[in-house]
Amino acid sequence: MRLIAAAAIAAIVVTGAAEAKTWRIRPGAEAEQALQRALIEARPGDTVQLGRGRFELSGGLSLDVDRVTIRGDGENRSILSFNNQRRGAEGLLITSDNVTLRGFAVENARGDAIKARDCNGIHIRQVRVEWTRGPNAENGAYGLYPVNCDNVLIERSIARGASDAGIYVGQSRNIIVRDNLAEFNVAGIEIENSFNADVFGNVATHNTGGILVFDLPGLPQQGGHDIRVFNNRIVDNNTPNFAPAGNIVAGVPTGTGVLIMANRNVHVFENEIADNGTVNVLISSYRESFQDEHYNPLARDIVIRDNEFGNTGYAPAGDLAALSQLGVPIPDVLWDGATIYSRGGMARTEQVRIVVDDNRSTRTRTGSFLSLGLASAGSPISEAQPDPTPPPIVEIEEPERVRIG
Amino acid sequence: MTSEDPMDRRRPRRHAPTLAGEGAGGPYWRFILLALLSLVCITTATAQAPAPVNQAVIAAERPPELLSAYHFFRDAGAREPNERVTPYDLNTPLYSDGALKFRYVFIPPGQQAQYRDEGVFEFPVGTVLIKTFAFAADMRQPTENVRFLETRLLIRRAEGWIALPYVWNEAQTEARLSPIGATIPVSFTNEQGQAIALDWAVPNRNQCKGCHDVAGEFTPIGPNARNLNRAGPDIAFSPWSEGNDSALIPRSDPISTNQLDAWTDDHLLAGAPPGANAPRVPRAFDPASGSLDLRARAYLDVNCAHCHNPQGPAHTSGLDLRWSQHDPIAWGVGKRPVAAGRGSAGFEFAIDPGHPERSILLYRLRATDPGVMMPETGRQLVDERGAALIEDWIAHMDSEGRVHE
Numbered sequence: 001m002r003l004i005a006a007a008a009i010a011a012i013v014v015t016g017a018a019e020a021k022t023w024r025i026r027p028g029a030e031a032e033q034a035l036q037r038a039l040i041e042a043r044p045g046d047t048v049q050l051g052r053g054r055f056e057l058s059g060g061l062s063l064d065v066d067r068v069t070i071r072g073d074g075e076n077r078s079i080l081s082f083n084n085q086r087r088g089a090e091g092l093l094i095t096s097d098n099v100t101l102r103g104f105a106v107e108n109a110r111g112d113a114i115k116a117r118d119c120n121g122i123h124i125r126q127v128r129v130e131w132t133r134g135p136n137a138e139n140g141a142y143g144l145y146p147v148n149c150d151n152v153l154i155e156r157s158i159a160r161g162a163s164d165a166g167i168y169v170g171q172s173r174n175i176i177v178r179d180n181l182a183e184f185n186v187a188g189i190e191i192e193n194s195f196n197a198d199v200f201g202n203v204a205t206h207n208t209g210g211i212l213v214f215d216l217p218g219l220p221q222q223g224g225h226d227i228r229v230f231n232n233r234i235v236d237n238n239t240p241n242f243a244p245a246g247n248i249v250a251g252v253p254t255g256t257g258v259l260i261m262a263n264r265n266v267h268v269f270e271n272e273i274a275d276n277g278t279v280n281v282l283i284s285s286y287r288e289s290f291q292d293e294h295y296n297p298l299a300r301d302i303v304i305r306d307n308e309f310g311n312t313g314y315a316p317a318g319d320l321a322a323l324s325q326l327g328v329p330i331p332d333v334l335w336d337g338a339t340i341y342s343r344g345g346m347a348r349t350e351q352v353r354i355v356v357d358d359n360r361s362t363r364t365r366t367g368s369f370l371s372l373g374l375a376s377a378g379s380p381i382s383e384a385q386p387d388p389t390p391p392p393i394v395e396i397e398e399p400e401r402v403r404i405g
Numbered sequence: 406m407t408s409e410d411p412m413d414r415r416r417p418r419r420h421a422p423t424l425a426g427e428g429a430g431g432p433y434w435r436f437i438l439l440a441l442l443s444l445v446c447i448t449t450a451t452a453q454a455p456a457p458v459n460q461a462v463i464a465a466e467r468p469p470e471l472l473s474a475y476h477f478f479r480d481a482g483a484r485e486p487n488e489r490v491t492p493y494d495l496n497t498p499l500y501s502d503g504a505l506k507f508r509y510v511f512i513p514p515g516q517q518a519q520y521r522d523e524g525v526f527e528f529p530v531g532t533v534l535i536k537t538f539a540f541a542a543d544m545r546q547p548t549e550n551v552r553f554l555e556t557r558l559l560i561r562r563a564e565g566w567i568a569l570p571y572v573w574n575e576a577q578t579e580a581r582l583s584p585i586g587a588t589i590p591v592s593f594t595n596e597q598g599q600a601i602a603l604d605w606a607v608p609n610r611n612q613c614k615g616c617h618d619v620a621g622e623f624t625p626i627g628p629n630a631r632n633l634n635r636a637g638p639d640i641a642f643s644p645w646s647e648g649n650d651s652a653l654i655p656r657s658d659p660i661s662t663n664q665l666d667a668w669t670d671d672h673l674l675a676g677a678p679p680g681a682n683a684p685r686v687p688r689a690f691d692p693a694s695g696s697l698d699l700r701a702r703a704y705l706d707v708n709c710a711h712c713h714n715p716q717g718p719a720h721t722s723g724l725d726l727r728w729s730q731h732d733p734i735a736w737g738v739g740k741r742p743v744a745a746g747r748g749s750a751g752f753e754f755a756i757d758p759g760h761p762e763r764s765i766l767l768y769r770l771r772a773t774d775p776g777v778m779m780p781e782t783g784r785q786l787v788d789e790r791g792a793a794l795i796e797d798w799i800a801h802m803d804s805e806g807r808v809h810e
Contacts, residue, residue, distance in 0.1 A: 064611045095718075137747060220720055246745070
């Protein structure tokens with residue numbers, strides 16, 4: 001008690017502000033209003049404490065105050081339920097800095113579950129986001145969804161049932177995604193148009209695709225780079241793709257372990273990648289036409305090393321099914337082979353370095369590799385000239401470890 | 406009505422209310438109202454001259470609980486604006502479930518807004534933008550049985566704008582501050598004679614910022630040069646004009662003065678060119694005011710661009726629907742969805758030129774599911790007129806997204 005008082009005094013001395021307050025919210029008829037009021041009237045440093053039980057919410061919640069913690073009694077005990085949501089494009093929207101979310105669940109949001117936009121510092125820990133009916137095209141797009149944020153930390157959380165990505169970090173910088181479980185989503189974990197991300201210690205299973213690293217044209221931030229994906233279990237991602245058509249992830253073949261599309265300097269190492277029916281690792285250019293004059297659709301400086309590959313290629317989907325029918329064996333690591341692209345009507349090329357080294361495979365001992373030899377980004381698969389020769393081993397400097405500032 | 410000095414029209418007495426059930430017999434109700442006002446005035450010992458707008462209340466750190474504390478209106482029902490509380494109209498307003506909107510600006514005596522061609526005028530500290538949302542019991546008779554729901558204030562403080570929603574009571578005698586929003590059940594008959602029931606959602610502070618946000622700064626949306634630049638014989642300043650011979654709101658009220666010129670003449674605005682030389686958007690639903698292309702773009706500018714601009718809340722989508730954006734690609738022509746989820750409806754492009762039936766933008770304008778619809782907040786019904794306009798616009802596009810009528 002004395003210690004707490006001392007700490008409180010210290011806080012006043014240090015910040016000159018009033019003592020941080022804890023807003024305690026219990027489930028019940030008044031909970032929705034009380035909770036939104038707390039999220040609006042909270043002062044920096046405050047905690048909003050969710051009681052045990054189910055909070056039935058009719059509208060999206062939002063927080064726009066810096067340094068607030070929303071904390072529940074555990075991801076299975078404090079549940080924000082949006083079963084009857086009538087308003088709001090997401091369950092919970094965060095637009096302020098240095099916010100911590102911890103120990104609660106968001107279920108069945110009509111749109112995205114938790115979105116953090118334009119934040120510096122978002123820490124999500126032991127949070128569950130879920131669409132409880134399982135994979136369904138009517139589920140919301142993203143589970144945990146920081147976009148245009150700096151210093152993102154998502155850990156020990158669970159994402160299930162998203163019709164796009166369970167954990168999606170878009171157009172952000174300085175990112176750690178670790179020790180999470182992503183299952184029964186279209187994409188388990190997706191890092192898109194982002195700079196400097198460490199994705200490790202996660203389990204991605206029963207998704208359509210396990211872990212995706214994408215870079216797309218036409219967005220305010222593109223040119224994704226410096227991504228490390230390591231020490232993850234990326235296994236049994238064979239849930240039939242249930243993304244609404246038109247979305248980029250609707251093109252992810254069912255049964256994909258890791259998919260790298262465009263991006264520069266992506267290192268995938270020391271993962272267990274197994275039992276993904278189409279392919280364990282797919283490296284591809286962005287294959288659609290685009291008008292963004294700064295965009296580079298090539299996947300380049302990609303390192304796939306020291307991974308443990310299990311079974312794959314036994315149920316190829318999409319374009320790779322056609323390939324397989326032609327008798328082309330599906331490898332552990334498949335590259336489209338693109339080194340040329342067209343931008344503004346001009347053909348461009350650059351040195352594309354793909355390194356596949358020191359992988360192990362239960363099927364093929366050393367992990368197998370195949371280039372489709374589609375030299376131009378977006379060439380039809382019918383023009384494939386498969387080539388199993390691994391690219392030369394070159395040194396590509398690994399990005400530095402991400403530190404959250 | 407027709408031969409009077411237009412300046413005279415902006416004296417507050419010109420905007421005396423047309424209360425429900427009262428016809429064209431102006432003098433009688435005006436007499437009654439004056440008598441009532443006098444009574445109020447006598448009891449508050451301010452005799453004939455009503456108290457001016459209370460600038461101390463506007464400046465106060467803590468906003469008052471009741472709208473009446475500001476003295477923006479002379480009557481409890483907020484029909485008759487006080488001195489310097491100037492009604493204004495926009496060429497193309499935001500759709501809000503078809504609600505009637507009554508807009509006023511208060512600029513402190515001796516001060517002026519600074520004109521800008523682009524963006525909202527630079528209003529001096531102490532400015533208040535006042536907007537009341539209302540429905541008539543039967544929207545085919547919009548001057549009768551008008552029920553005020555809320556009056557939103559945007560107050561220009563030294564540190565920026567703040568938003569304060571005041572919710573009207575059942576008796577329509579006072580409006581009370583509701584910073585965390587509110588839900589008001591509303592039922593009315595719409596212009597097509599259909600019975601409509603909805604829960605009007607008064608936005609909370611965060612939801613206000615969800616639209617009024619430019620690069621993190623709270624910003625008004627409507628009062629810019631091009632939307633205030635109204636002229637011609639068929640435009641009204643205020644729906645509460647006397648001589649109730651037309652059933653329509655805004656009333657067709659002959660006035661020859663351009664609204665920008667009137668603001669200049671009234672010393673509300675400095676630095677403005679003559680209205681005839683200033684930018685102007687057409688009225689979206691008046692073909693006489695502009696081409697299909699310009700009217701559609703005016704509609705998108707007002708209804709979408711507050712979020713979909715490079716500094717707005719939806720900047721991460723890459724869509725830019727501002728009036729000043731002339732590149733069809735930025736409007737979404739040929740643009741693939743990024744984070745639309747099931748909002749894509751399975752379509753490939755935001756705008757598929759010539760094909761409104763497979764354009765995501767139109768699909769989301771017509772949606773009412775909170776996880777799909779656009780705008781995300783501020784409506785529950787579909788703006789059928791707006792959707793028809795956009796449908797027509799997309800249908801007339803060539804493959805480059807240009808419209809030739």
